[in-house]
Amino acid sequence: MVAEDDARHRRGQYEEIWAIFDRDEHPDVLTARDAVKDHPKIKIAFSHPSFDFWLLLHFSLFDVPQDGHNDDVLTRLAACPGFTGFGPSDKKITQARADELRPRAGAAVRHARKLEKRCEDDRCVHDRGTASRCGLLDQDPSTGMWRLLESLGVLRLLR
Numbered sequence: 261m262v263a264e265d266d267a268r269h270r271r272g273q274y275e276e277i278w279a280i281f282d283r284d285e286h287p288d289v290l291t292a293r294d295a296v297k298d299h300p301k302i303k304i305a306f307s308h309p310s311f312d313f314w315l316l317l318h319f320s321l322f323d324v325p326q327d328g329h330n331d332d333v334l335t336r337l338a339a340c341p342g343f344t345g346f347g348p349s350d351k352k353i354t355q356a357r358a359d360e361l362r363p364r365a366g367a368a369v370r371h372a373r374k375l376e377k378r379c380e381d382d383r384c385v386h387d388r389g390t391a392s393r394c395g396l397l398d399q400d401p402s403t404g405m406w407r408l409l410e411s412l413g414v415l416r417l418l419r
């Protein structure tokens with residue numbers, strides 16, 4: 261919608277438009293990806309199994325396939341500083357939680373990039389079947405959120 265508006269009425273208003281979504285139980289992830297993949301401005305930050313996985317990468321590198329489930333990620337995250345009680349009924353990023361995340365953003369980016377690099381170098385834990393490369397849904401766990409931070413220059417601001 262934003263992209264259509266940008267193209268039709270306010271040409272060139274946005275440099276980039278980000279689609280941020282996660283695996284959860286969504287059946288149409290690949291359809292959503294394919295719908296925007298050739299758009300010149302739309303970038304994707306996809307997290308598998310969840311956005312919570314991106315939060316967890318702030319605290320540690322975690323590379324165990326989750327098969328679309330988020331329970332393990334939430335349990336691990338709830339054991340991290342500031343995240344006691346974090347779960348399905350409490351996903352608020354409070355000031356205290358933001359204060360724990362902020363200084364660890366660089367680590368989160370490094371961890372997310374490391375997971376992608378393992379994939380590119382054929383050193384990942386993903387089950388890709390007979391395919392030569394991992395597809396978007398094979399990359400479990402993973403997150404592309406680091407690209408958004410990098411694009412926004414967030415890490416420079418946090419230094």
Ligand SMILES: [Zn+2]
Binds near residue numbers: 378386
């Ligand atoms: Zn892989």
